[in-house]
Amino acid sequence: MFYDYAKIFVKGGDGGNGVVAFRREKYVPYGGPAGGDGGRGGSVIAVGDGSLKTLVDFRYRQHYKAPRGAHGMGKNMFGAAGEDMYIKVPVGTVLKKAETGELIADITEDGQEVVIAKGGRGGRGNSRFASAKNKAPEVAEKGEPGEEFWLTMELKLLADVGLVGLPNAGKSTLISRISAARPKIADYPFTTLSPNLGVVDMGDHRNFVVADLPGLIEGAHEGAGLGFRFLRHVERNKVILHVIDMSEYEERTPFGDFELIFNELKQYKEALTKRPQLIAANKMELPGAEERLAELREQIGGKYEIYPISAVTGEGIDKLLWRIWEELEKAPAIVQTEEISFKHTVAEVEEKWNISRDEYGSWIVKSPELEKLIKMTDLDNDEAVARLQRKMDKMGFEEALREAGVQVGDTVFVGDEEFEYSE
Ligand SMILES: Nc1nc2c(ncn2[C@@H]2O[C@H](COP(=O)(O)OP(=O)(O)OP(=O)(O)O)[C@@H](O)[C@H]2O)c(=O)[nH]1
Ligand SMILES: [Mg+2]
Numbered sequence: 001m002f003y004d005y006a007k008i009f010v011k012g013g014d015g016g017n018g019v020v021a022f023r024r025e026k027y028v029p030y031g032g033p034a035g036g037d038g039g040r041g042g043s044v045i046a047v048g049d050g051s052l053k054t055l056v057d058f059r060y061r062q063h064y065k066a067p068r069g070a071h072g073m074g075k076n077m078f079g080a081a082g083e084d085m086y087i088k089v090p091v092g093t094v095l096k097k098a099e100t101g102e103l104i105a106d107i108t109e110d111g112q113e114v115v116i117a118k119g120g121r122g123g124r125g126n127s128r129f130a131s132a133k134n135k136a137p138e139v140a141e142k143g144e145p146g147e148e149f150w151l152t153m154e155l156k157l158l159a160d161v162g163l164v165g166l167p168n169a170g171k172s173t174l175i176s177r178i179s180a181a182r183p184k185i186a187d188y189p190f191t192t193l194s195p196n197l198g199v200v201d202m203g204d205h206r207n208f209v210v211a212d213l214p215g216l217i218e219g220a221h222e223g224a225g226l227g228f229r230f231l232r233h234v235e236r237n238k239v240i241l242h243v244i245d246m247s248e249y250e251e252r253t254p255f256g257d258f259e260l261i262f263n264e265l266k267q268y269k270e271a272l273t274k275r276p277q278l279i280a281a282n283k284m285e286l287p288g289a290e291e292r293l294a295e296l297r298e299q300i301g302g303k304y305e306i307y308p309i310s311a312v313t314g315e316g317i318d319k320l321l322w323r324i325w326e327e328l329e330k331a332p333a334i335v336q337t338e339e340i341s342f343k344h345t346v347a348e349v350e351e352k353w354n355i356s357r358d359e360y361g362s363w364i365v366k367s368p369e370l371e372k373l374i375k376m377t378d379l380d381n382d383e384a385v386a387r388l389q390r391k392m393d394k395m396g397f398e399e400a401l402r403e404a405g406v407q408v409g410d411t412v413f414v415g416d417e418e419f420e421y422s423e
Contacts, residue, residue: 067082
């Protein structure tokens with residue numbers, strides 16, 4: 001099996017808590033505040049690794065959590081930061097947030113690093129809350145929670161050229177002829193079940209990567225014959241090479257085969273049809289192939305270039321490869337198919353809050369910002385709670401609750417915390 005899809009859970013480490021502490025010195029009866037900040041939590045970082053070829057590792061392990069930051073200490077000592085956690089992924093892996101489909105990263109280079117789930121910052125110790133008014137604050141922040149979510153990983157092979165065609169057209173035979181790849185070749189459809197990569201050496205340090213994809217069939221764009229998974233790899237190809245069987249069998253025609261595959265590409269992603277496309281008319285040494293070639297030329301009408309070849313005898317292949325090389329030289333360095341839209345949300349919030357009422361009459365407040373604030377507050381500490389209250393007022397939360405119709409004595413849930421509303 002070729003593992004080109006995985007879903008994992010990632011979590012950045014929570015920040016360490018800040019602490020409340022005071023200096024104790026000889027001859028200084030009441031020392032100033034000396035509680036240090038917590039350390040930041042470790043982040044989960046994806047790193048491209050050119051030696052990996054599949055996502056199989058993620059089948060066995062699904063949870064990746066970076067360690068939390070250490071808590072602050074007395075004498076203004078900061079907690080140590082949690083160590084970052086690196087997860088190695090093959091080059092060509094696209095990372096998305098599972099819930100929203102937001103693109104987080106497209107790992108296209110060996111050694112490329114992208115922060116996936118950011119660790120939370122450390123909570124501030126009480127030294128940081130000292131002011132002229134309050135010289136001995138008894139308040140400290142708890143650490144900020146790290147980002148956490150389910151992440152999907154899709155491997156989209158970074159091949160320059162993709163070989164597409166119906167099963168049995170001769171794609172694997174062709175790649176074995178032009179590269180060192182040795183996929184299975186057989187006289188029946190669906191021989192190739194996962195993509196094979198091969199490097200074509202044109203001499204003088206000129207080379208390119210070809211992907212031999214499993215045969216596509218009608219309905220591939222909807223998943224027929226696992227087509228959806230294979231079409232994914234075509235997305236990265238700079239040049240699409242249609243391999244068409246020119247031999248006579250059954251009721252089919254070369255042009256009909258071409259149209260079928262072209263439509264599958266189009267329905268999968270319209271943009272694919274805008275890529276440079278060439279046609280390799282294969283098995284040309286067989287009887288009758290010349291007539292069918294003439295027919296195909298007429299039907300294509302010059303829209304796409306046709307290269308007659310025989311993957312078995314090698315006829316016509318050189319000319320085709322040089323034409324491919326020419327196209328590749330014009331192509332962009334990397335085919336990016338999606339825009340990165342992801343932002344680390346630890347500190348950012350779009351919607352301030354959403355207030356609703358459940359069937360028991362309790363008020364349910366959903367607010368990432370507020371929930372985070374509460375998580376960072378030590379609710380057993382009166383001074384910390386007072387500080388939280390002031391912040392909530394400033395945000396306009398109190399007013400929003402009243403507007404929503406909240407009465408004194410009502411139960412209000414903010415995230416997992418339950419409060420009773422009072423003036
Ligand atoms: N006569 C002739 N036969 C060929 C040529 N190229 C491939 N074949 C034969 O066609 C059959 C299918 O070849 P494959 O390379 O396995 O075809 P494929 O497109 O990879 O097929 P799938 O992996 O099933 O999609 C094999 O029996 C090959 O020997 C050719 O140029 N001439
Ligand atoms: Mg094959």
